[in-house]
Amino acid sequence: MTTEPSPRGGTFATDPYDPTHRSLRALREGAQRDAQADRAARSFWRELPLLVVIALILAVLIKTFVVQAFFIPSGSMLETLQVDDRVLVSKLSYVLGEPQRGDVIVFDDPRGEPGETESLGGRVWRNLAESIGIRTPQSEFIKRVIGIGGDIVEGRDDVVYVNGEAIKEPYLPRYATTFDFGPTEVPPGEVFVMGDNRGDSVDSRSFGSIPEADIVGRAFVVMWPATRWAGL
Secondary structure (H helix, E strand, O other), X not given: OEEEEOXXXXXXXXXXXXXXXXXXXXXXXXXXXXXXXXXXXXXXXXXXXXXXXXXXXXXXXXXXHOEEEEEOOOOOOOOOOXXXXXXXXXXXXXXXXXXXXXXXXXXXXXXXXXXXXXXXXXXXXXXXXXXXXOOOOOOEEEEEXXXXXXXXXXXXXXXXXXXXXXXOOOOOOOOOOOOOEEEXXXXXXXXXEEOXXXXXXXXXXXXXXXXXHHEEEEEEEEEEOHHHOEEO
């Protein structure tokens, strides 16, 4: 036997096996569970704005210092990179090492074209969109490193020579045509870059070599579409 509070004060004895007793206990337990669920729901909705802000901050920090998704807007790197591909760019590669010939890199537009003034909200949206690769930074290019500081680069008879030796370029599309240029000596601390699609690429043949300080990072994998997942 157990006791239950009496509506008139005191307690009265109940039988734990009595169906009425079990029903009352189930109702109380159900009410307690409902109250806990309501508190949890209210807590979640109160915390949701903070969680969103934290997620945005993390996305921007990761994009700024670690890795960034980059959207391919043009055909200058065909067939290695297709239009609308998304690649991941490591921003730590050249903190720990130096650019190497053959690296596919993202770098600031060397032409220094001024960007449009944007609002704070527009800047936040741009950074978020760039972080997940649905928007391409208008001030950044993606090309392949052909020469590093001290190299002499030349294009002759549809072949690229570095320090007088023809380089192997298995990544070039069969229709690529490399017009004559140079010879050009790459200054120390700079790199000479070219697009794989030589006939449709604005690169160091027109704007010169670029300072290593202007390199955003090294593209290391095609992450989207999934059917084209591959290392670079």
